[in-house]
Amino acid sequence: MSADITRRDVLTTAVRGTVLAVMGGGAGFLVKKANGQIVWQVDAARCVNSRLGETGVAACSLCTTECVVPLSAVRAVNEYAKCGRCNICPAYFDVTSPVDQHGYPSVKLCPRDAILRHPIGKLDPEDPANNFYEYLIDETKCDGCGKCVMQCKDPLGLGSITLRVRYDKCVNCNRCAISTACPQSAVVQLPAGHAV
Amino acid sequence: MSRRRWAWISGCVAALCVAILIADYLAALRRPLDSKIPAERLRITAARLSRKQRDDRAAWVLMAAAAAFLACARQGARPKVPKPARLAATMVRRPPPPAVAPVAPEIEFSAFVEDAIARLGRGKESAIPLLQAIQAHYRYLPDEALRHLCALTEITPAEIAGTSSFYARFRRSPVGKHVVRVCHGTACHVAGARQITDELRRYLAIPEGADTDPARQFTIDEVACLGCCSLAPVLMVDGRPAGKLTPVTACEALRDDV
Amino acid sequence: MKTARLILACVLLFLAIPRHAAAQPVPYQRPVETAPQPDSIGGGYKLPAVQKPLPRAYWLQIVDVVLLGGAMAVAVWLVLSRRNRKWLVWLSLGSLAYFGFYREGCICPIGSIQNVAVALTNPKYSIPVVVTATFFLPLLTALFFGRAFCGGVCALGAIQELVVIRPVTVPRRLDWTLGLLKYVYLGLAVGYAIKPALTRNFLICRFDPFVGLFRRSGPPHMLFIGGLFLIAGMFIGRPYCRWLCPYGGLLAWCTRLARRGVTITPDKELDCGLCVEACPYGAIEAMRAVRRNCLYCARCYDACPRQRKLVQIS
Numbered sequence: 001m002s003a004d005i006t007r008r009d010v011l012t013t014a015v016r017g018t019v020l021a022v023m024g025g026g027a028g029f030l031v032k033k034a035n036g037q038i039v040w041q042v043d044a045a046r047c048v049n050s051r052l053g054e055t056g057v058a059a060c061s062l063c064t065t066e067c068v069v070p071l072s073a074v075r076a077v078n079e080y081a082k083c084g085r086c087n088i089c090p091a092y093f094d095v096t097s098p099v100d101q102h103g104y105p106s107v108k109l110c111p112r113d114a115i116l117r118h119p120i121g122k123l124d125p126e127d128p129a130n131n132f133y134e135y136l137i138d139e140t141k142c143d144g145c146g147k148c149v150m151q152c153k154d155p156l157g158l159g160s161i162t163l164r165v166r167y168d169k170c171v172n173c174n175r176c177a178i179s180t181a182c183p184q185s186a187v188v189q190l191p192a193g194h195a196v
Numbered sequence: 197m198s199r200r201r202w203a204w205i206s207g208c209v210a211a212l213c214v215a216i217l218i219a220d221y222l223a224a225l226r227r228p229l230d231s232k233i234p235a236e237r238l239r240i241t242a243a244r245l246s247r248k249q250r251d252d253r254a255a256w257v258l259m260a261a262a263a264a265f266l267a268c269a270r271q272g273a274r275p276k277v278p279k280p281a282r283l284a285a286t287m288v289r290r291p292p293p294p295a296v297a298p299v300a301p302e303i304e305f306s307a308f309v310e311d312a313i314a315r316l317g318r319g320k321e322s323a324i325p326l327l328q329a330i331q332a333h334y335r336y337l338p339d340e341a342l343r344h345l346c347a348l349t350e351i352t353p354a355e356i357a358g359t360s361s362f363y364a365r366f367r368r369s370p371v372g373k374h375v376v377r378v379c380h381g382t383a384c385h386v387a388g389a390r391q392i393t394d395e396l397r398r399y400l401a402i403p404e405g406a407d408t409d410p411a412r413q414f415t416i417d418e419v420a421c422l423g424c425c426s427l428a429p430v431l432m433v434d435g436r437p438a439g440k441l442t443p444v445t446a447c448e449a450l451r452d453d454v
Numbered sequence: 455m456k457t458a459r460l461i462l463a464c465v466l467l468f469l470a471i472p473r474h475a476a477a478q479p480v481p482y483q484r485p486v487e488t489a490p491q492p493d494s495i496g497g498g499y500k501l502p503a504v505q506k507p508l509p510r511a512y513w514l515q516i517v518d519v520v521l522l523g524g525a526m527a528v529a530v531w532l533v534l535s536r537r538n539r540k541w542l543v544w545l546s547l548g549s550l551a552y553f554g555f556y557r558e559g560c561i562c563p564i565g566s567i568q569n570v571a572v573a574l575t576n577p578k579y580s581i582p583v584v585v586t587a588t589f590f591l592p593l594l595t596a597l598f599f600g601r602a603f604c605g606g607v608c609a610l611g612a613i614q615e616l617v618v619i620r621p622v623t624v625p626r627r628l629d630w631t632l633g634l635l636k637y638v639y640l641g642l643a644v645g646y647a648i649k650p651a652l653t654r655n656f657l658i659c660r661f662d663p664f665v666g667l668f669r670r671s672g673p674p675h676m677l678f679i680g681g682l683f684l685i686a687g688m689f690i691g692r693p694y695c696r697w698l699c700p701y702g703g704l705l706a707w708c709t710r711l712a713r714r715g716v717t718i719t720p721d722k723e724l725d726c727g728l729c730v731e732a733c734p735y736g737a738i739e740a741m742r743a744v745r746r747n748c749l750y751c752a753r754c755y756d757a758c759p760r761q762r763k764l765v766q767i768s
Contacts, residue, residue: 012711012713015711016597016711016713019597019708019711020594020597023590023593023594026570026574026590027586027590029574030570030573030574030580030581030586031583031586033573033580034580034581034582034583034586035580035581035582036512036582037509037510037512037515037582038582039509068669068671068672068673069669069671070248070251070671071248077504077505078504079504080501080502080503080504081489081501082489083489084485084486084489084490085486085489085490085495086485086486087485106234107232107234108234108237111231111237111240111241112237112241112244113237113238113241120495120497120499121492121495121496121497121499122495122496122497123497132490132495132499134502136502139505140245141241141245158486158488158489160489166507167507167508167509167510168507169507170509171558171560171669172509172510172560173560173656173659174565174568174569174656174659175654175655175656175659192508192509195509196506196508196509214681221674251670252670255670256670263616266616266617266619269619270619388726391726442759443726443759444759
């Protein structure tokens with residue numbers, strides 16, 4: 001290895017130094033305005049399924065079909081504090097279906113049979129219609145089709161079920177495929193603290 | 197089972213998994229997403245979940261099979277270059293060669309020379325037989341022996357110089373304990389005999405212009421053809437051939453002998 | 455409670471009346487106006503917690519960046535100092551397992567080009583520090599040591615590296631021409647990324663051929679293309695890395711300035727050319743390493759009978 005410094009070495013070192021400086025400047029600029037992690041979430045105020053005034057239409061299933069994850073990262077989530085615990089839940093039963101001999105609608109609304117219904121609280125042994133029922137959503141079966149969300153709002157329900165992005169399944173794409181497809185731009189990016 | 201067979205098996209397993217995945221995907225395209233009939237709905241849901249599970253397992257098996265295929269298939273792809281067990285073994289640090297060529301030790305030549313002259317004659321026509329006899333005995337032509345020869349016969353030093361330099365087999369410098377003949381015939385030449393010779397010379401620290409190492413253990417001789425061309429490049433150490441050489445194994449062939 | 459029972463009873467009575475058409479919508483009235491509280495439900499009922507799965511913890515993202523830097527340091531040491539290809543293959547396997555299959559390819563420095571481009575040009579958009587670090591760390595390494603990122607760390611590179619079985623030598627002109635494609639891709643990716651938010655398109659993420667394989671799912675055409683790249687990669691030698699990777703374009707620019715890197719000094723005496731034969735990526739021309747094409751696979755060192763003695767810093 002030659003002990004003399006060639007012109008080429010000087011030039012290379014100089015350019016390398018310049019590039020380092022530029023990179024440092026860029027990195028510093030980016031770090032200064034850095035934010036925390038941002039994630040995608042469904043804005044219930046804009047989502048067609050949750051918005052008031054849209055009942056009786058087919059539920060929007062874009063969250064199911066557009067997500068790049070095979071079983072969509074969006075799920076229906078029931079806020080238990082807001083749930084009515086009704087005997088005949090419009091999200092559990094398909095209230096347009098004919099009634100069976102027990103007085104309940106014969107068809108369940110969820111095409112994946114993902115909602116589990118069981119009585120809670122002080123049980124009335126004689127009259128099952130008198131009890132409260134809890135509705136749990138099995139997230140392994142739910143695929144976010146939104147049918148239950150569409151039914152659970154005024155005038156039939158209390159709006160406790162909404163579609164939400166589940167972060168253990170969401171891969172946090174740079175551009176959410178659902179957000180590209182959503183006609184209401186209801187899938188938005190929020191800081192992780194707000195979104196959960 | 198050989199690696200080839202494992203490669204075939206794993207390749208087939210991988211192809212099978214791909215076929216399963218493609219078939220599942222095509223079947224799912226046709227299957228209806230939903231139904232009004234409850235029994236049908238349950239069936240669709242169960243089918244979807246089982247399909248997802250099957251595809252997950254097929255994906256993992258595919259990856260394992262692909263990994264196995266790659267591990268087996270790459271085995272015979274490139275010939276492995278033989279490497280010495282310890283790199284240091286090839287980087288022999290020998291002391292620098294002496295400035296002068298090796299000097300022959302003091303030996304009494306007169307007895308043998310007189311004996312040869314008595315057998316072969318003292319005329320000029322006996323020059324070559326005498327030189328051959330001396331070479332066969334001492335393995336080279338010592339200057340001292342040649343001086344005796346000139347003194348006792350009619351052969352002049354000039355004639356000896358001419359004759360001994362004309363024939364390549366006559367050596368004027370001492371030869372090493374072992375003679376290494378490196379073949380430079382056609383097949384060995386194209387197989388890299390030059391690299392072998394150069395590496396041996398470097399390994400033994402033979403000075404420029406000489407052909408024997410300073411310790412006088414080895415003499416490197418470049419010869420025409422040793423007659424084992426399928427083993428090119430070849431060298432012969434004291435009549436024992438070594439073939440399919442690389443610069444590294446050539447040096448090792450020397451070490452086997454020492 | 456009593457009112458609820460009454461209303462429920464009325465509803466049920468109404469529902470029990472048989473109707474002609476099954477498809478008629480039932481005028482269902484919800485029985486409650488507000489959600490019942492646990493104390494009115496009775497029976498010791500406790501409100502179940504709503505599951506709120508959290509996104510990946512921040513300290514884990516820091517661990518990712520640290521592992522990225524650490525893996526690159528190990529790659530540099532293995533290739534430039536130890537010159538051991540066997541350990542480098544193990545490093546590649548580890549990178550593939552962690553950055554590829556476990557993290558499913560996200561976040562990768564290749565895609566971060568887009569995020570950094572947007573963050574630099576759009577005042578409203580900002581990126582977390584980990585993304586900045588993921589973008590700059592491999593470039594920094596390339597400025598000093600060459601494309602160590604490509605060698606044992608990039609998951610996309612690792613998966614292609616592991617399938618190379620019988621590479622053919624691509625003619626130099628073709629190689630050079632195809633290599634221009636990565637700059638075209640770089641330009642397109644940056645161009646589409648810096649568009650306004652609604653028309654913004656992250657091309658690199660959408661057209662990444664291997665992320666579908668890492669996630670074991672994806673649009674079928676991308677899975678197919680990924681499979682094709684791997685099968686082609688068995689005979690061509692990292693086609694994506696050499697000709698399509700936009701980050702590889704940036705790394706190639708930085709490697710030109712590197713102080714150290716893979717170097718081949720033509721041995722005046724030996725000149726066997728085994729390294730040229732061994733390199734599948736056309737990174738050795740006239741017995742000298744072309745650093746900007748060198749993908750840090752250490753095959754040249756592996757094939758060299760002189761190993762350390764031959765390859766010195768020029």
